[in-house]
Amino acid sequence: MDMKINSHITRALNNLKKSPLKVTKQRTTLIEILFKNGDHHFTAEEVYKEVNKNKYEISLATIYNCLNQFTKHEILKSVRLSSDKVYFDTNTAGHHHFFCKSTEKLSDIKFSDVKISNLPKIPKGKKLESIEIVVNITD
Numbered sequence: 001m002d003m004k005i006n007s008h009i010t011r012a013l014n015n016l017k018k019s020p021l022k023v024t025k026q027r028t029t030l031i032e033i034l035f036k037n038g039d040h041h042f043t044a045e046e047v048y049k050e051v052n053k054n055k056y057e058i059s060l061a062t063i064y065n066c067l068n069q070f071t072k073h074e075i076l077k078s079v080r081l082s083s084d085k086v087y088f089d090t091n092t093a094g095h096h097h098f099f100c101k102s103t104e105k106l107s108d109i110k111f112s113d114v115k116i117s118n119l120p121k122i123p124k125g126k127k128l129e130s131i132e133i134v135v136n137i138t139d
């Protein structure tokens with residue numbers, strides 16, 4: 001399949017090479033599909049549909065595994081909502097999200113667009129890792 005390589009794909013493939021994961025045809029194909037449209041958010045089921053549409057045969061379980069491995073090695077980021085839905089995000093830099101409950105879509109909020117003026121004291125023995133906010137919206 002002739003797929004245009006863009007800078008997002010190149011960056012993700014470089015991250016894959018730097019990770020301990022083996023560079024396989026399957027992982028490369030998934031990266032090309034996931035990153036071809038730049039920054040966006042998706043669920044494993046959506047990836048599964050997209051993969052099938054492109055006539056690749058990758059099972060949903062394998063896709064879940066790959067997405068989780070990619071997340072572990074910071075090729076992707078995951079966004080967990082209060083519901084049990086997990087979204088994956090090709091934008092791995094720190095940022096916040098709008099989540100529209102009507103359309104079930106996530107969209108990015110620039111990190112610098114949110115100012116946090118008051119934080120509770122971090123529990124003893126713990127350290128702050130990140131703050132990522134989901135702003136729930138609806139139609």
Ligand SMILES: [Zn+2]
Binds near residue numbers: 091095096107108
């Ligand atoms: Zn995002």
